[in-house]
Amino acid sequence: MREELANVVRFWKERGVAGFRFDVINLIAKPEVFADDTKGLGRRLFADGPHIHEYLRELVQNAGIGDMMTVGEMASTDLENCIHYTRPANHELSMAFNFHHLKVDYKDGDKWALMEPDMAQLKQLFSAWQTGMAEAGGWNALFWCNHDQPRIVSRMGDEETYRVESAKMLAACIHLMRGTPYIYQGEELGMTNAGYTSIEDYRDVESLNCYRTLLEQGTAEADALKILAARSRDNGRTPMQWSAQQYAGFSTKKPWIPLAKNYPAINVEAAQKDENSILAFYKLLIKLRHEMPILAEGDIRFIEEDNPDVIAYERTWQEERLTVFCNFRPTSVRLRHASLQDLADAQKLLGNYSGLEDCLRPYEVLALHRKA
Numbered sequence: 001m002r003e004e005l006a007n008v009v010r011f012w013k014e015r016g017v018a019g020f021r022f023d024v025i026n027l028i029a030k031p032e033v034f035a036d037d038t039k040g041l042g043r044r045l046f047a048d049g050p051h052i053h054e055y056l057r058e059l060v061q062n063a064g065i066g067d068m069m070t071v072g073e074m075a076s077t078d079l080e081n082c083i084h085y086t087r088p089a090n091h092e093l094s095m096a097f098n099f100h101h102l103k104v105d106y107k108d109g110d111k112w113a114l115m116e117p118d119m120a121q122l123k124q125l126f127s128a129w130q131t132g133m134a135e136a137g138g139w140n141a142l143f144w145c146n147h148d149q150p151r152i153v154s155r156m157g158d159e160e161t162y163r164v165e166s167a168k169m170l171a172a173c174i175h176l177m178r179g180t181p182y183i184y185q186g187e188e189l190g191m192t193n194a195g196y197t198s199i200e201d202y203r204d205v206e207s208l209n210c211y212r213t214l215l216e217q218g219t220a221e222a223d224a225l226k227i228l229a230a231r232s233r234d235n236g237r238t239p240m241q242w243s244a245q246q247y248a249g250f251s252t253k254k255p256w257i258p259l260a261k262n263y264p265a266i267n268v269e270a271a272q273k274d275e276n277s278i279l280a281f282y283k284l285l286i287k288l289r290h291e292m293p294i295l296a297e298g299d300i301r302f303i304e305e306d307n308p309d310v311i312a313y314e315r316t317w318q319e320e321r322l323t324v325f326c327n328f329r330p331t332s333v334r335l336r337h338a339s340l341q342d343l344a345d346a347q348k349l350l351g352n353y354s355g356l357e358d359c360l361r362p363y364e365v366l367a368l369h370r371k372a
Contacts, residue, residue, distance in 0.1 A: 002028075002055060009063035019069035022093075026074045026081070029055050043076040053084055056092040066091055071141050071180075073097045079129060083138035095141040095180055101125045102149060105156075112210055112227055117156055119308050119328060126311065127302040130178055134300055140179030144170060145187045150235040154193035157363060158330050163190050166363040168281045168352040173311060173326045175285040176367060178300045185240050188282040189271055193235040194260045197225065203257045207232040241267040284350060294320045309333040310360065319372040322349065327360035334359045346370040 005028075009020060029049030037045050060066050072085055072093045082096045104122045107113035133140050144152035153159050157166025167190035175181045196202060199211055207228050214224040229235075234257060241263040242249030248263040260266075271279035289295050298317035304310050309329045315322040323343060327333050340358055346368035353361050360366065 002058065003062070006059055006062040009059065009065060013063065013065060013068070019071070019094075020065065022070065022072045024075045025056070025072040025093075026052055026077055026085075028052065047074075047076040048078070048081045052081075053090070053092060056085065057090070060091055060093075070094045071097060075099070079132045082129075082140075083133060083136040086133070086138040086140075087136065089137075095139040097141045097143060098129065100129075102144075111231055112214070114227060114230055117328075119311075123302070123305065123311055126177070127305065130300050130302070130313070134178055140177070141182060142174040142177055142179040143182040143184070144174065145184035145236060146182075147184075147236050148233050150231060150233075151191055151193045152187070153190050154235070155230075156328065159192040162330055162363045163192070164276075164278055165352050165361075167278045169326050169328075169363045169365040171278070171282055171285060172324070172350065172352075172365040172367065175289065176295060176315065176322065176324050177313070178296075178298070178315070181285075181289070183282065184236065186238075188279050189241060189266055189268065190278040191238070191241060191266060192260060192262060193229060194232075194238050194258065195262070196229060196232075196234070196258065199225065199228075201258050202228060202232060202234050204233045204237070207234060243267050243269040281350075281352070288349070292322075293317060294322055298322070304335060304337055307333075307336045310335065312338070321346075321370045321372075323368045323370075325360055325364070325366045327362065327364045330362045332359045332361050340366070343368050343370075 012020070026048050027046060029052035030046055031049060035045060060070070070093045074082060074085070074096050077096070077098055082098060084090055085093045085096050101122055103109070104125070105115055105117040107115040129140060132138075152170050153163055153167045157163065157170055194201070199208070202208055202211070211224050211228060214227065215221065237257055238260050239248055239250035239255045239257065241260070244264040244267055247253070247255060248259050248267060250259075268279070271277040274280070294315050294317035298315040298320070300313055300315055302313045304312040304325075309327060310333060311326045311328065312335075313324055315324070323338075323346070325335070340356060344356070347370070348356065349367040349369040351364065351366045353364050356366070
Protein backbone atom coordinates (compact mmCIF):
# COMPACT_ATOMS: atom_id res chain seq x y z
CA MET A 1 0.00 0.00 0.00
CA ARG A 2 2.81 2.43 0.87
CA GLU A 3 4.51 1.70 -2.44
CA GLU A 4 1.26 2.33 -4.32
CA LEU A 5 0.99 5.72 -2.62
CA ALA A 6 4.52 6.54 -3.77
CA ASN A 7 3.55 5.46 -7.30
CA VAL A 8 0.63 7.91 -7.29
CA VAL A 9 2.92 10.73 -6.21
CA ARG A 10 5.53 9.84 -8.85
CA PHE A 11 2.79 9.75 -11.51
CA TRP A 12 1.87 13.36 -10.86
CA LYS A 13 5.44 14.50 -10.38
CA GLU A 14 6.30 13.21 -13.85
CA ARG A 15 3.45 15.29 -15.26
CA GLY A 16 4.86 18.52 -13.89
CA VAL A 17 3.06 18.98 -10.58
CA ALA A 18 5.07 21.47 -8.50
CA GLY A 19 3.88 20.43 -5.05
CA PHE A 20 1.56 18.19 -3.09
CA ARG A 21 -1.16 18.61 -0.47
CA PHE A 22 -1.63 15.36 1.40
CA ASP A 23 -5.11 14.93 2.87
CA VAL A 24 -5.24 13.71 6.51
CA ILE A 25 -1.76 12.29 5.95
CA ASN A 26 -1.22 11.69 9.67
CA LEU A 27 -3.78 8.85 9.58
CA ILE A 28 -1.78 6.53 7.31
CA ALA A 29 0.03 4.72 10.14
CA LYS A 30 -2.65 2.68 11.91
CA PRO A 31 -1.95 0.75 15.12
CA GLU A 32 -1.58 -3.01 14.86
CA VAL A 33 -4.36 -3.54 17.40
CA PHE A 34 -7.65 -1.64 17.04
CA ALA A 35 -8.68 -0.98 20.63
CA ASP A 36 -12.04 0.41 21.72
CA ASP A 37 -12.04 4.06 22.73
CA THR A 38 -14.12 4.61 25.85
CA LYS A 39 -13.31 8.34 26.05
CA GLY A 40 -14.06 9.71 22.58
CA LEU A 41 -14.44 9.00 18.87
CA GLY A 42 -11.23 7.02 18.56
CA ARG A 43 -9.13 9.60 16.77
CA ARG A 44 -6.52 9.72 19.50
CA LEU A 45 -5.91 6.01 18.85
CA PHE A 46 -5.13 6.32 15.14
CA ALA A 47 -3.94 9.90 14.50
CA ASP A 48 -0.16 10.43 14.45
CA GLY A 49 0.33 6.67 14.60
CA PRO A 50 3.44 4.83 15.80
CA HIS A 51 5.14 4.67 12.39
CA ILE A 52 3.87 7.90 10.83
CA HIS A 53 7.21 9.73 10.71
CA GLU A 54 8.96 6.66 9.35
CA TYR A 55 6.31 6.26 6.63
CA LEU A 56 6.43 9.93 5.65
CA ARG A 57 10.22 9.92 5.28
CA GLU A 58 9.93 6.76 3.21
CA LEU A 59 7.29 8.35 0.95
CA VAL A 60 9.32 11.51 0.39
CA GLN A 61 12.46 9.55 -0.40
CA ASN A 62 10.87 6.88 -2.61
CA ALA A 63 8.78 9.39 -4.57
CA GLY A 64 11.71 11.78 -4.99
CA ILE A 65 9.87 14.85 -3.71
CA GLY A 66 12.31 16.05 -1.06
CA ASP A 67 12.94 19.30 -2.96
CA MET A 68 9.26 20.02 -3.68
CA MET A 69 6.75 21.98 -1.62
CA THR A 70 4.58 19.65 0.43
CA VAL A 71 1.83 20.41 2.92
CA GLY A 72 0.10 17.90 5.13
CA GLU A 73 -3.45 18.22 6.41
CA MET A 74 -3.35 16.91 9.96
CA ALA A 75 -6.42 15.57 11.75
CA SER A 76 -6.46 15.62 15.57
CA THR A 77 -2.74 16.27 15.72
CA ASP A 78 -0.59 18.13 18.23
CA LEU A 79 2.20 20.70 18.21
CA GLU A 80 4.97 18.22 18.99
CA ASN A 81 4.14 16.03 16.01
CA CYS A 82 3.72 18.98 13.63
CA ILE A 83 7.15 20.26 14.63
CA HIS A 84 8.50 16.84 13.74
CA TYR A 85 6.59 16.75 10.44
CA THR A 86 7.91 20.11 9.28
CA ARG A 87 11.42 20.47 10.69
CA PRO A 88 13.63 20.45 7.54
CA ALA A 89 16.23 18.10 9.02
CA ASN A 90 13.55 15.38 9.33
CA HIS A 91 12.85 15.27 5.56
CA GLU A 92 9.09 14.85 5.92
CA LEU A 93 6.93 17.85 4.92
CA SER A 94 7.41 21.54 4.18
CA MET A 95 4.50 22.64 6.37
CA ALA A 96 1.36 21.42 8.12
CA PHE A 97 -2.29 22.39 8.49
CA ASN A 98 -3.87 21.97 11.91
CA PHE A 99 -7.49 22.76 12.78
CA HIS A 100 -7.45 23.55 16.48
CA HIS A 101 -8.07 27.28 15.90
CA LEU A 102 -11.21 26.44 13.91
CA LYS A 103 -12.82 24.59 16.80
CA VAL A 104 -12.96 27.50 19.23
CA ASP A 105 -16.67 27.97 18.47
CA TYR A 106 -17.56 24.30 19.03
CA LYS A 107 -19.59 24.12 22.24
CA ASP A 108 -18.22 21.28 24.36
CA GLY A 109 -16.21 20.18 21.31
CA ASP A 110 -19.35 19.53 19.25
CA LYS A 111 -19.25 20.98 15.73
CA TRP A 112 -23.05 21.15 15.58
CA ALA A 113 -23.48 22.98 18.90
CA LEU A 114 -23.29 26.73 18.31
CA MET A 115 -21.45 29.24 20.48
CA GLU A 116 -19.52 32.46 20.03
CA PRO A 117 -15.80 31.98 19.34
CA ASP A 118 -13.74 31.60 22.52
CA MET A 119 -11.25 34.41 21.96
CA ALA A 120 -9.07 33.44 24.90
CA GLN A 121 -8.65 29.96 23.45
CA LEU A 122 -8.01 31.35 19.96
CA LYS A 123 -5.28 33.65 21.27
CA GLN A 124 -3.69 30.83 23.27
CA LEU A 125 -3.65 28.51 20.26
CA PHE A 126 -2.13 31.08 17.93
CA SER A 127 0.51 31.97 20.51
CA ALA A 128 1.41 28.36 21.29
CA TRP A 129 1.63 27.21 17.66
CA GLN A 130 3.40 30.33 16.38
CA THR A 131 6.05 30.47 19.10
CA GLY A 132 6.35 26.69 19.45
CA MET A 133 6.97 26.11 15.75
CA ALA A 134 9.41 29.05 15.59
CA GLU A 135 11.46 27.90 18.56
CA ALA A 136 11.74 24.32 17.29
CA GLY A 137 12.28 25.07 13.59
CA GLY A 138 8.89 23.90 12.30
CA TRP A 139 6.64 25.69 9.83
CA ASN A 140 2.93 26.53 9.94
CA ALA A 141 0.47 26.57 7.05
CA LEU A 142 -1.76 29.55 7.87
CA PHE A 143 -5.43 29.47 6.88
CA TRP A 144 -8.99 30.34 7.84
CA CYS A 145 -11.02 28.67 5.07
CA ASN A 146 -11.13 25.53 2.95
CA HIS A 147 -13.67 23.22 1.33
CA ASP A 148 -14.67 21.77 4.71
CA GLN A 149 -15.13 25.03 6.61
CA PRO A 150 -17.73 27.80 6.76
CA ARG A 151 -16.68 31.21 5.44
CA ILE A 152 -14.54 33.02 7.99
CA VAL A 153 -16.12 36.45 7.48
CA SER A 154 -19.47 34.94 8.51
CA ARG A 155 -17.91 32.92 11.29
CA MET A 156 -15.55 35.33 13.09
CA GLY A 157 -16.32 38.59 11.32
CA ASP A 158 -19.49 40.48 10.49
CA GLU A 159 -21.00 39.67 7.10
CA GLU A 160 -23.58 42.44 7.35
CA THR A 161 -22.40 45.76 8.83
CA TYR A 162 -18.62 45.28 8.77
CA ARG A 163 -18.06 42.69 6.05
CA VAL A 164 -15.24 44.60 4.32
CA GLU A 165 -13.52 45.69 7.53
CA SER A 166 -13.68 42.27 9.19
CA ALA A 167 -12.60 40.41 6.06
CA LYS A 168 -9.51 42.63 5.79
CA MET A 169 -8.72 42.25 9.49
CA LEU A 170 -8.97 38.47 9.35
CA ALA A 171 -6.75 38.39 6.26
CA ALA A 172 -4.02 40.52 7.81
CA CYS A 173 -4.19 38.65 11.12
CA ILE A 174 -2.73 35.48 9.60
CA HIS A 175 -0.83 36.92 6.61
CA LEU A 176 1.46 38.87 8.92
CA MET A 177 2.21 35.83 11.11
CA ARG A 178 5.10 33.41 10.74
CA GLY A 179 4.29 30.68 8.21
CA THR A 180 2.86 30.29 4.73
CA PRO A 181 -0.64 31.79 4.23
CA TYR A 182 -3.23 30.00 2.11
CA ILE A 183 -6.13 31.78 0.38
CA TYR A 184 -9.24 29.75 -0.37
CA GLN A 185 -11.32 30.64 -3.43
CA GLY A 186 -13.60 33.57 -2.72
CA GLU A 187 -11.93 34.45 0.57
CA GLU A 188 -10.17 37.30 -1.25
CA LEU A 189 -13.60 38.73 -2.10
CA GLY A 190 -15.10 38.36 1.35
CA MET A 191 -17.53 35.68 0.18
CA THR A 192 -20.00 34.81 2.92
CA ASN A 193 -21.82 31.71 4.03
CA ALA A 194 -24.45 30.52 1.58
CA GLY A 195 -27.50 31.69 3.51
CA TYR A 196 -29.61 28.66 2.59
CA THR A 197 -33.07 28.58 4.17
CA SER A 198 -34.26 25.17 2.97
CA ILE A 199 -32.82 21.69 3.41
CA GLU A 200 -33.41 21.25 -0.33
CA ASP A 201 -30.49 23.64 -1.00
CA TYR A 202 -27.92 21.46 0.77
CA ARG A 203 -25.76 18.86 -0.96
CA ASP A 204 -23.18 17.85 1.66
CA VAL A 205 -23.92 14.37 3.00
CA GLU A 206 -22.58 15.26 6.45
CA SER A 207 -25.01 18.18 6.64
CA LEU A 208 -27.97 16.09 5.45
CA ASN A 209 -27.20 13.39 7.99
CA CYS A 210 -26.83 15.94 10.76
CA TYR A 211 -30.16 17.56 9.86
CA ARG A 212 -31.93 14.20 10.05
CA THR A 213 -30.27 13.40 13.39
CA LEU A 214 -31.17 16.77 14.87
CA LEU A 215 -34.84 16.32 13.94
CA GLU A 216 -34.83 12.81 15.39
CA GLN A 217 -33.46 14.26 18.63
CA GLY A 218 -36.37 16.69 18.81
CA THR A 219 -34.69 19.83 17.48
CA ALA A 220 -37.12 22.21 15.79
CA GLU A 221 -36.71 22.47 12.02
CA ALA A 222 -35.90 26.19 12.18
CA ASP A 223 -33.20 25.57 14.78
CA ALA A 224 -31.72 22.70 12.76
CA LEU A 225 -31.54 24.92 9.67
CA LYS A 226 -29.90 27.67 11.74
CA ILE A 227 -27.19 25.21 12.79
CA LEU A 228 -26.58 24.09 9.21
CA ALA A 229 -26.48 27.68 8.01
CA ALA A 230 -23.57 28.31 10.38
CA ARG A 231 -21.71 25.00 10.18
CA SER A 232 -22.35 23.21 6.88
CA ARG A 233 -19.40 22.47 4.64
CA ASP A 234 -21.57 23.63 1.74
CA ASN A 235 -20.84 27.19 2.89
CA GLY A 236 -17.34 26.79 1.51
CA ARG A 237 -18.43 24.95 -1.64
CA THR A 238 -20.71 27.45 -3.36
CA PRO A 239 -19.58 28.46 -6.87
CA MET A 240 -16.94 31.16 -7.27
CA GLN A 241 -18.57 34.55 -7.78
CA TRP A 242 -16.98 36.02 -10.90
CA SER A 243 -19.59 38.58 -11.92
CA ALA A 244 -23.15 39.83 -11.42
CA GLN A 245 -24.31 37.89 -14.46
CA GLN A 246 -26.56 34.84 -14.23
CA TYR A 247 -24.99 32.06 -12.18
CA ALA A 248 -22.29 34.56 -11.12
CA GLY A 249 -20.35 34.00 -14.34
CA PHE A 250 -19.36 30.58 -13.01
CA SER A 251 -21.36 28.65 -15.60
CA THR A 252 -23.89 29.08 -18.37
CA LYS A 253 -25.99 26.35 -16.75
CA LYS A 254 -27.54 26.15 -13.31
CA PRO A 255 -24.83 24.91 -10.90
CA TRP A 256 -25.35 21.69 -8.97
CA ILE A 257 -25.08 23.58 -5.70
CA PRO A 258 -26.96 26.89 -5.29
CA LEU A 259 -25.12 30.20 -5.29
CA ALA A 260 -25.09 32.59 -2.37
CA LYS A 261 -27.77 35.16 -3.13
CA ASN A 262 -25.41 38.12 -2.58
CA TYR A 263 -23.26 37.35 -5.64
CA PRO A 264 -24.56 40.38 -7.64
CA ALA A 265 -22.74 42.62 -5.14
CA ILE A 266 -19.86 40.36 -4.08
CA ASN A 267 -17.92 39.24 -7.14
CA VAL A 268 -14.57 39.58 -8.90
CA GLU A 269 -15.68 42.17 -11.44
CA ALA A 270 -17.01 44.48 -8.74
CA ALA A 271 -13.87 44.04 -6.64
CA GLN A 272 -11.55 44.84 -9.53
CA LYS A 273 -13.29 48.20 -10.01
CA ASP A 274 -12.82 49.21 -6.36
CA GLU A 275 -9.31 50.26 -5.31
CA ASN A 276 -10.29 49.78 -1.64
CA SER A 277 -11.80 46.32 -2.10
CA ILE A 278 -10.98 43.24 -0.08
CA LEU A 279 -9.30 41.86 -3.22
CA ALA A 280 -7.00 44.91 -3.40
CA PHE A 281 -6.14 44.41 0.27
CA TYR A 282 -5.16 40.78 -0.34
CA LYS A 283 -2.95 41.88 -3.24
CA LEU A 284 -1.20 44.32 -0.89
CA LEU A 285 -0.65 41.57 1.69
CA ILE A 286 0.87 39.29 -0.95
CA LYS A 287 3.12 42.13 -2.14
CA LEU A 288 4.35 42.75 1.39
CA ARG A 289 5.02 39.03 1.90
CA HIS A 290 7.29 39.11 -1.15
CA GLU A 291 9.05 42.37 -0.30
CA MET A 292 9.56 42.25 3.47
CA PRO A 293 11.89 39.56 4.89
CA ILE A 294 10.60 40.27 8.39
CA LEU A 295 7.32 38.52 7.50
CA ALA A 296 9.03 35.30 6.42
CA GLU A 297 12.06 35.29 8.68
CA GLY A 298 11.20 37.42 11.70
CA ASP A 299 10.62 36.21 15.23
CA ILE A 300 7.16 36.53 16.75
CA ARG A 301 6.00 37.51 20.22
CA PHE A 302 2.38 37.89 21.31
CA ILE A 303 1.29 40.94 23.31
CA GLU A 304 -2.00 42.10 24.88
CA GLU A 305 -2.44 38.48 25.93
CA ASP A 306 -5.05 39.25 28.60
CA ASN A 307 -7.12 41.45 26.28
CA PRO A 308 -10.22 39.41 25.34
CA ASP A 309 -11.01 41.52 22.27
CA VAL A 310 -7.66 41.85 20.52
CA ILE A 311 -5.07 39.57 18.96
CA ALA A 312 -1.76 41.42 18.86
CA TYR A 313 1.81 40.42 18.18
CA GLU A 314 5.25 41.77 17.33
CA ARG A 315 7.51 40.54 14.55
CA THR A 316 11.23 41.37 14.83
CA TRP A 317 14.06 40.87 12.36
CA GLN A 318 17.50 42.49 12.43
CA GLU A 319 16.77 46.17 13.17
CA GLU A 320 13.08 46.04 12.22
CA ARG A 321 9.94 45.72 14.30
CA LEU A 322 6.39 45.15 13.08
CA THR A 323 3.53 45.47 15.57
CA VAL A 324 0.12 44.11 14.58
CA PHE A 325 -3.21 44.78 16.32
CA CYS A 326 -6.43 42.98 15.33
CA ASN A 327 -9.77 43.94 16.88
CA PHE A 328 -12.19 40.99 16.67
CA ARG A 329 -15.17 43.00 17.96
CA PRO A 330 -17.90 45.08 16.23
CA THR A 331 -17.18 47.89 18.71
CA SER A 332 -14.22 50.14 19.41
CA VAL A 333 -11.81 48.72 21.99
CA ARG A 334 -8.85 50.07 23.91
CA LEU A 335 -5.53 48.37 24.34
CA ARG A 336 -4.63 47.33 27.88
CA HIS A 337 -0.84 47.47 27.77
CA ALA A 338 0.23 49.21 24.58
CA SER A 339 -0.67 52.75 23.55
CA LEU A 340 -1.24 53.65 19.93
CA GLN A 341 -0.04 57.15 20.70
CA ASP A 342 3.26 55.76 22.00
CA LEU A 343 3.70 54.14 18.59
CA ALA A 344 3.17 57.39 16.71
CA ASP A 345 6.78 57.36 15.51
CA ALA A 346 6.16 54.11 13.61
CA GLN A 347 5.13 53.95 9.97
CA LYS A 348 1.59 52.72 9.34
CA LEU A 349 2.30 49.79 7.05
CA LEU A 350 -1.34 48.91 6.48
CA GLY A 351 -4.78 49.13 7.98
CA ASN A 352 -8.44 48.91 7.07
CA TYR A 353 -9.31 52.42 8.27
CA SER A 354 -7.80 55.78 7.41
CA GLY A 355 -5.79 57.64 10.00
CA LEU A 356 -4.97 56.61 13.54
CA GLU A 357 -7.12 56.98 16.66
CA ASP A 358 -6.45 56.28 20.33
CA CYS A 359 -8.50 53.06 20.18
CA LEU A 360 -9.09 50.27 17.69
CA ARG A 361 -12.26 50.82 15.69
CA PRO A 362 -14.70 47.94 14.90
CA TYR A 363 -12.75 45.06 13.33
CA GLU A 364 -9.76 47.33 12.81
CA VAL A 365 -6.37 45.93 11.89
CA LEU A 366 -3.33 48.10 12.29
CA ALA A 367 0.24 47.16 11.35
CA LEU A 368 2.97 49.56 12.47
CA HIS A 369 6.53 49.23 11.18
CA ARG A 370 9.70 50.67 12.69
CA LYS A 371 13.37 50.54 11.85
CA ALA A 372 15.98 51.23 14.51
